[in-house]
Amino acid sequence: xxxxxxxxxxxxxxxxxxxxxxxxxxxxxxxxxxxxxxxxxxxxxxxxxxxxxxxxxxxxxxxxxxxxxxxxxxxxxxxxxxxxxxxxxxxxxxxxxxxxxxxxxxxxxxxxxxxxxxxxxxxxxxxxxxxxxxxxx
Numbered sequence: 001x002x003x004x005x006x007x008x009x010x011x012x013x014x015x016x017x018x019x020x021x022x023x024x025x026x027x028x029x030x031x032x033x034x035x036x037x038x039x040x041x042x043x044x045x046x047x048x049x050x051x052x053x054x055x056x057x058x059x060x061x062x063x064x065x066x067x068x069x070x071x072x073x074x075x076x077x078x079x080x081x082x083x084x085x086x087x088x089x090x091x092x093x094x095x096x097x098x099x100x101x102x103x104x105x106x107x108x109x110x111x112x113x114x115x116x117x118x119x120x121x122x123x124x125x126x127x128x129x130x131x132x133x134x135x136x137x
Contacts, residue, residue, distance in 0.1 A: 030107055031119050035131035038094060038121045042067070051092035051119055056080070056102055065135035067096075067128065075102040081109060089115050096121035096128070 033041065044050040053070035055062050062072040073083045075097065084106075087093070093115065097103040100123050110118045121128065129135060 029111060029115055029118055031117070032122050033094075033119050034122055035127045035133055038096075038119065038128070039131070039133050041119060042094065049092070051094040051117070052087075054084075054087075054093050054095045055125075056095060056097050056106055057125070061098060063137070065125070065129075065137050067125070068134065068136050075106055080106075084109060085113055087115075089113070092117040092119065094119040094121060097124045099124045099126050 042050060042053070053067050055066050055070040055072045056075035057072070058074050058076060059072060062070070066072070073080060077083075093110070095103045095106060095110070095118060097106075100121070103120055103124060107118065107120060123130070125135070
């Protein structure tokens with residue numbers, strides 16, 4: 001019985017150490033947000049905290065409806081990496097696509113290029129419209 005208690009105590013201590021180590025790690029450049037959290041972030045009064053919206057859908061998809069103020073850069077276009085690399089690394093960005101697939105895939109590039117803060121709209125514009133948030137045409 002003592003062996004089980006000692007094992008349990010050891011496991012609890014190990015979990016505590018892992019959690020403490022996780023707390024010390026700096027936050028990564030990528031933050032995943034659901035649509036309501038993204039909308040709240042975009043409503044931020046302090047302009048420098050408000051991210052630039054990057055819609056990585058095709059131009060046709062973008063024209064069907066997009067978030068107000070979004071800049072369209074086609075993930076499938078031949079110049080995608082070049083266009084992203086021209087953006088200010090220190091500026092925060094909110095990236096999205098239709099459902100989250102392309103924008104999730106693009107996160108590797110954002111990290112590779114060294115962007116400091118990138119927000120990902122989980123579920124893309126479909127999640128945005130499902131939450132009954134506004135789009136422009």
